[in-house]
Amino acid sequence: MRKGKLAKLYTIAAAAALATTLVIPLAPQTAHADRGVVDLWKAIKPLTTIASAMNTGAHPDDEHSSMLAYLSLGRGVDTSSVIANRGEGGQNEIGSELGNALGIIRTRELQEASKITNIHLENLSQKIDDPIFDFGFSKSPDETLQKWGEDIAYERLIRKIRTIRPDVVIPAFLNEPSTHGHHRAINVITVRAFKDAADPNVFPEQLKEGLSPWQVKKLYLPAQEKDYSVSVPVGAYDEIYGASYVQLGEESRFMHKSQGMGRHYDEGPSFGYYKLDQSIVQTKAKEADFFEGIAFTFDDLAKETASQSGGEKVASELKKLQKDAEEVVAAYPSFAAVAKEAHEMLADVQKAQKDVQSSSLPEASKTDLLHRLDVKQAQLNKASAEALSLVTKVKPETNELVAGQTTKVTVSAYNGGQAKVSGVNLALNVPKGWQAKALSTTSFSSLSYNQTVKTTFEVTVPSDASLFQPYAAPAITADVSYSFAGSKATSHVTPADAVAVLPAFSMSLAPSATVLNTLKSQEPIPVKVTVKNYNPGAAKTNVSLQVPEGWSVEPKAAPLAFAAKGETKSVAFTVKASASVKPAPYTITAVASGDGKESRHGAQVIRYPHIGTTYFVQPASLAVQAFDLKVPEGLKVGYVSSGFDNIDQYLTQLGVNVTNLTAKDIESGDLGQYDTIVLGIRAYGFRPELTQSNARLLKYVENGGNLVVQYHKPEDNWKSELAPYPIKIGTPLIQWRVTDEDSKVTMLAPDHPLFNAPNKITEEDWNNWIQDRSAYNPAEWGKEYTTLISNGDPGEKEFTGTFLSAKYGKGTYTYSSLVWYREIPALVPGAIRMFVNMVSLKQ
Template sequence: MRTLVVFGMAVAMSLGFSSVALGQTPRQPHAGELALGIRRLGMTGSVLYVAAHPDDENTRLLAWLAGGRGLRAGYLSMTRGDGGQNLIGTEQDELLGLIRTHELLAARRVDGAEQMFTRARDFGFSKSADETLRIWGHDAVLADVVLAIRRFQPDVIVTRFTTKPPNHGHHTASAILAEEAFAAAADPSRFPEQLGALKPWKADRLLNNVSTWNLKPDADMSAYLKADVGGYEPLLGRSWGEVAAESRSQHKSQGFGVASERGTLLEYFTPLAGTRPKSELFEGLELTWRRWGGTEKVIQAIDAAESGFDPRAPHLSVPALLRVHEAISALPDDNPWKALKLRETEALVAACAGLFLEARAAEAAAVPGAQVTLSLVALNRSPAALRLVGVTLPGGESVAVGSELTGDRPFTLSRPVTLPADARISTPYWLREPVSGGLYTLAEQDRALTGRPEGEPALAVTFVYELGGKRFTGVRPVVYVWTDPVRGELSRAFEIAPAITATLERDVLMFPNGAPRSVAVVLAAGQANASGKVRLEVPRGWRAEPAEVPFQLAARGDEHTVRFQLTPPKGASERARLRVVVDNGGRSESWRVRTVTHEHIPPLSVRQPSEAALVPVSLTTKVRRVGYIPGPGDRVAESLAAVGYEVTLLPEERLASEKLERFEAILVGVRAFNANPRLSLHRERLLRYVEGGGRLVVQYNTNSRVGPLTAFVGPYPLEIGRERVTDETAAMTPVNPREPLLSAPNRLGPADFEGWVQERGLYFASKWDEHYQPVFSMRDPGEEPLQGGLLVTRHGKGTFIYTGISFFRQLPAGVPGAYRLLANLLAR
């Protein structure tokens, strides 16, 4: 009896919905999706879309390729979007990249494409491909693009961007790398270390998907290939424009919700390399089984399965699908589509039988060496004859079952399993090693995961069952399931956690003027009866008191906060690092946990060594009471509070009643007017505050054709543009050296502009009234100086300031000069 393998995600893959997150049980497709999946079995073409970031992909095209044409479609994003901005929370850098990774997976579950990455980091806006490729490492990222092509084996590669500047350097670099990889993937002398299980792969053609968003409505597009991607699929009751809009709207952290489109939707293309079609996107390509000889039986079997499908009784298609499987199995092993189409067929067999397989853990996480109770369910929800042979538990234990699954009665099994004492702690594989530079560093045992959206599940269970005279194997990752009183049943991936995590309140600890500070450490128990001692490992000359703190946590999940007094050495000026160490049961470990929770993605955890930067800063603050009008996704308020300011949050609903005069300064968060247009209702009140002697500092907002800024609080006309300085080392030249903001209360010098991260600033003012005075002139290499990054004007008895300087990045990163500059802006 032949054994067939049904992978955990294969049900979704058969329909194109291939990006199921580890923490989710694959969704049972409905009859319309099953019909599309059977139709898709006859297609053997693939298209790989290449761009730079999450949200760069053309979801209209991907939805049409995967759904309308039944092709295998994939999106290769160079980065995970770490360097972007966040409209839904305060996460930045790698945590934002984790959010955007899962937003891409959510998008792919909607549009049916598959998701891939390289190891490149999004280090922020870049103005040249040369800079991007230098920071990323040209050859390393090219190797990853070649690896993706050799794995995916596309017939057609499509770039979102062109190799011609001006453009975001990441965008241009993605096009350059795609063109180079198009040739390199086919060359066995390039990156030969990838070869073995993989073979060189030559795609037929390379196309560019022409961007039309900035073209005039009457632009002449006759020179381009075109495709109408807006068809309607009655089996789904939706057009591909509607599917695409839902997919694109998964990019919630970027504020990319869009309206549905219906009717004709034209996409345009220009050939770049390989075969050059003249009139149609796939001209000259055979994208069905007819591209290979000896496939007549496969074609006949698929046609029979498609014509015989009954949406009211999908289980009746199981015999026909098994005949499809038999015909595909007879093909030579070197057919590049054989293995994939076998998996798709196997998944459709299970889906048509209504088979439900699940493995749940009794808790969300457990520590290495612990015992975990698993609850297994196998349920046949159709009249198909199906027999559960057995299950294989984590660790390899096989449990014989030999039970018929009939009558919609579930088979259940509860069994404890013991985790290996040396089990790896769960964390995203690309964040396991320290993050620095332009490329994620992968641990040796994770390198095979290069480009994958997620790592392997912590635990998995294998179900073996017989259906239609054949034996199948279904693998399910272990999940934890709970019920939320509002959202209903939810699930997340089961994880392996440390016995104790010791998480610092901040990644960066500021020490103004050599003063000691209290450092809080949150201890959380991963197991019951956790006890030991926690201590701080500090650099020479630093003093932590007490030297250690004993603790005892009775129950798993208990938390306790301990505090240390940390004193820098006299005259300390250099940045240093601290590590929290837990001595527990004869072992010394250092783990922190950071969690990401948003309703549109599964709960996520990042576990890394518990460390923080120690940053001495000479800082004079002339004001203490600061009101903060929050914008989306910044940590400026908490950063100010950490150096001694008394910060009061002023959300829009509080502005109307708050006595503003009690604040010595008011600071407006990034993009506050973009995120909440109602703030404009308080314009006059804020300006009266300034007239009466207050100080109002507004951080950057955006203004574009897509998202125009309809209201602004400045007392005089000011136009925000898209200008920015991306070189974080750019010289900050005073426009007027006698400007008071440069000398009081902190005298600023060149050292204050060293050690900045990612950029100097963004969304500078492009035009302004003569009442405003620019403070700095700065520029990126080869460009004209910009003076719109910091503008100041008197208004009545007070002062108004607009700044595009990226305090929202610099303060959380612990840049001393940024604290000193902002203190000057806030001082009266």
């Protein structure tokens, strides 16, 4: 069977999940995939080149996936992706998580996407609530860098470049006015870093830590076919992968499910275009590829090294590595032959490392050579395990731990290949302060076909262990070392899912945020605390609420007893504010205490099939916003959720009778029973029955109903004729939004009921908004609408179509691009008061 035909048997598995050689924080993976010849090829292809490339972007999904797939999977280039933030400010197309919880999801999606294209992933953002965060859409790189902290972002990028040492750097976007400010900011600092990463006077403290300056050789920018330096043949079809690089890149993009990414492409030629921006090597107007004029193979590196004083012996070793790499590739697809050649190359890499260290080459050259040889050694470790069909695993007895707990973790190695390996050693890595004790031998003389060796370790978590951080490196990993064909290799492995230190008693409060109506300040606030026991067995605790001074809570405390881990119980409390409570934000915190221990946190479990299980640990608290609010009695609202917002829950808290409408309700139910029907953001795009039943909705308005429609994108099946009078959404979308949450708002129709009943809206109500004012504003609308406000970003033309309302028959139709779905969960008083006015129009 020809190699190409053989590979097609593996196409589906390979395209679905291509493994990575690199350790990525919280990226569940088995150490070695079991997909045969495709993964073997993927492991040995990088041995043929010493070149490296880096793609920089702002958010998860900014990576140039097709280009990265071509470089990494097609050319074997050591390829990295550096992404600034975690996507916390975006929307969620698979669930209701927003903010940091969404950032965790998008980070995991990015990690899984990076595994498919076999690239090394780094983030500039390091932790929850990091300065480099996704604060929402920005029109300015200056605003972005000011909010991130320009020195912080730049120092971290320079550090990544000096650590990874790419030959070629490619920012994902241009610095153009029509581009997201986050994208522009990354372009700005990436272009600047081309020279600064090589300047020892820039962030000299990094050099004291052991990093060395690094001069990137070329910097390219995205371009068009009409003006480019390099065209990347991303549409080229690879017989071994059974797909083109565009298709492989899109497989990675399908992992960005919370953003609805991924498209299906047919086979056929296509190209990515890039323009050379800066270079330290001689170039031509049109280049064959990114690496023209740059050392690409070991032979190229040998020539450069031989030209330097003291480089002859090292150059000879590099030429030997060139021959080794060719022999590894020539041995494919024979697993045993590849394993033998790979281990011979590994021995030669280790010898070359020693020769470099003992040479009289300049220090900068030695540093560069040792870095490239270290990369090659890591690649050979991966190639060895793939060729030997060695499957290594680390399996915790439980992935959910608490401080002070003792548990067991098993490390194993299975030999699925025909060659015997020797000197197998199983090691478990735990954080500083943790204890790991092997309960049996960790060394084995040999491991033959279809045999498994394993060691169980007793692991003790210290009593002061930090709670789980989703962006930190995995807490528990393992190293399996072994010898074959005269050289030693090591396989590094992480657990399939995150191992997390969680609160002994994880608490969540319902509601998690609420309004205290100062017009009815003595109305009790019901608070339900749900407690989950993460202790390894039976446990007891006392749960209480910490409330603001002068407030009261009943009961004072509630004892809870749990029979087993995972058991959940709830306690109901009643909180009353002080009689003199003022409009302001307040916090209520749950506390679980007993046996000298105290928990004040909750652990949100985040679990989706494509990213596995992870956690968001945060304070167990309830945000309370006190302000004056009038809500009509008996108000009945039908809410049509798109799944992207939870405004309906907040309306219920305010005393509104809310019914979530099903498809059947919309298609054939009695709509006239509702005072108001509200469509959630982008509802037409995700509730197909809306388009089919739109005539019923308009008839509901005509008969006296009040219909409130929140913003849509054109691609959400939005058509102007869905509204009773035409509404056309402005494009390009990037130009039709207001991103400054503090921008001035002018009420154009101050006497309109929306601004007067039941709550009087004043300029104060536009204060303290978060992230944005509006998104995807209309560009054209029928003359029948009343334009309620004008608003724009400073220095730009103001929009007047953000908030539109019109009488239609006996009822009212209101279309609003204000970002209610962010403001209301953030308990912004003015936004809540106006939304109540909107749904109260019929009354």
